[in-house]
Amino acid sequence: MGTSKCLWLSVLVLSFCGSMVASRVLNEISMTERHEQWMAEHGRTYKDASEKQLRFEIFKHNVELIESFNAEDHKFKLGANRFADLTNEEFRAMYNGFKPSSTNNGIGTKNTFKYENFTAVPASMDWRTKGAVTPVKDQGQCGCCWAFSAVAAMEGVTKLSIGKLISLSEQEVVDCDVHGEDQGCNGGLMDDAFKFIIKNGGLTTETNYPYTATDGTCNTKKAASHSADIKGFEDVPANSEAALLKAVANQPISVAIDAGGFAFQLYSGGVFTGDCGTDLDHGVTAVGYGTDTDGTKYWLVKNSWGQSWGENGYIRMERDVDAKQGLCGIAMQASYPTA
Numbered sequence: 338m339g340t341s342k343c344l345w346l347s348v349l350v351l352s353f354c355g356s357m358v359a360s361r362v363l364n365e366i367s368m369t370e371r372h373e374q375w376m377a378e379h380g381r382t383y384k385d386a387s388e389k390q391l392r393f394e395i396f397k398h399n400v401e402l403i404e405s406f407n408a409e410d411h412k413f414k415l416g417a418n419r420f421a422d423l424t425n426e427e428f429r430a431m432y433n434g435f436k437p438s439s440t441n442n443g444i445g446t447k448n449t450f451k452y453e454n455f456t457a458v459p460a461s462m463d464w465r466t467k468g469a470v471t472p473v474k475d476q477g478q479c480g481c482c483w484a485f486s487a488v489a490a491m492e493g494v495t496k497l498s499i500g501k502l503i504s505l506s507e508q509e510v511v512d513c514d515v516h517g518e519d520q521g522c523n524g525g526l527m528d529d530a531f532k533f534i535i536k537n538g539g540l541t542t543e544t545n546y547p548y549t550a551t552d553g554t555c556n557t558k559k560a561a562s563h564s565a566d567i568k569g570f571e572d573v574p575a576n577s578e579a580a581l582l583k584a585v586a587n588q589p590i591s592v593a594i595d596a597g598g599f600a601f602q603l604y605s606g607g608v609f610t611g612d613c614g615t616d617l618d619h620g621v622t623a624v625g626y627g628t629d630t631d632g633t634k635y636w637l638v639k640n641s642w643g644q645s646w647g648e649n650g651y652i653r654m655e656r657d658v659d660a661k662q663g664l665c666g667i668a669m670q671a672s673y674p675t676a
């Protein structure tokens with residue numbers, strides 16, 4: 338108590354003594370230091386001084402937005418994470434590679450939803466605690482979120498069917514699934530990834546066919562070595578968080594979301610409540626759900642932007658919102674593989 342009061346007092350005295358100009362300069366210096374610190378923390382380097390200056394200006398702008406956002410009353414916080422020196426336009430262009438299906442869920446295809454009549458839905462679920470979720474991965478600067486989303490759902494159903502958690506190869510999907518709308522780092526669809534995996538007869542391990550974050554040539558020898566397989570896939574009935582709940586109660590589920598917003602880019606923790614629309618541009622995996630201490634219901638979502646983003650690589654997104662599409666469209670195009 339005593340110490341913090343003293344600190345507070347000396348800050349007050351300092352700010353009374355300094356002129357506006359001096360504090361402005363101090364502020365710039367500390368922002369420069371913060372940028373340097375952030376660069377060191379995230380291993381970021383720039384090609385020359387002008388690139389550094391440009392990145393500094395964007396960083397500064399973002400930090401100011403973060404601080405004013407965090408000073409307001411929100412259920413989640415923003416932070417200067419790995420995307421803090423990118424404009425929102427750059428972030429969208431680099432990291433979001435989900436291509437929404439032109440045909441809506443289930444329409445035109447014979448779709449069954451095996452959890453339709455499932456009623457024993459627990460109050461909360463966290464598939465990590467059941468050993469059905471591999472550590473958070475990092476897609477790097479490659480728009481193949483769709484492959485990470487599909488593979489995470491497959492890792493989950495594999496654990497539930499054969500009892501083993503095996504980290505599977507996204508790179509195999511990126512390199513070898515060159516059909517339909519799937520275009521490696523340029524985007525794709527989880528359902529098309531499932532179709533590829535079924536046709537391929539399974540997937541090999543992450544270790545055998547490691548991730549490179551680039552579009553490569555399919556290594557057919559490695560792709561022919563299967564460590565896990567799936568029998569089929571099903572779409573969760575669209576625009577129903579109730580249906581999504583039944584599904585996530587049973588296994589990790591691939592979901593598409595609108596992750597293009599500034600708040601999503603710089604999310605650092607808490608229950609995310611938006612802003613976001615329903616322009617689906619990112620594939621992630623719902624690996625649980627629950628209710629926060631203040632009563633806000635959330636989906637537990639595994640992302641593929643490394644462990645430093647969000648809550649150790651995860652985001653909790655508000656659940657049971659007014660819109661039938663769910664927050665950021667999470668209930669619009671959900672699907673899962675069957676074992």
Ligand SMILES: *[C@@H]1O[C@H](CO)[C@@H](O)[C@H](O)[C@H]1NC(C)=O
Nearest residue numbers: 448449450451452453454455
């Ligand atoms: C759900 O129950 C209805 C009514 O009994 C039945 O017609 C339907 O096939 C069931 N759905 C599934 C996926 O088992």
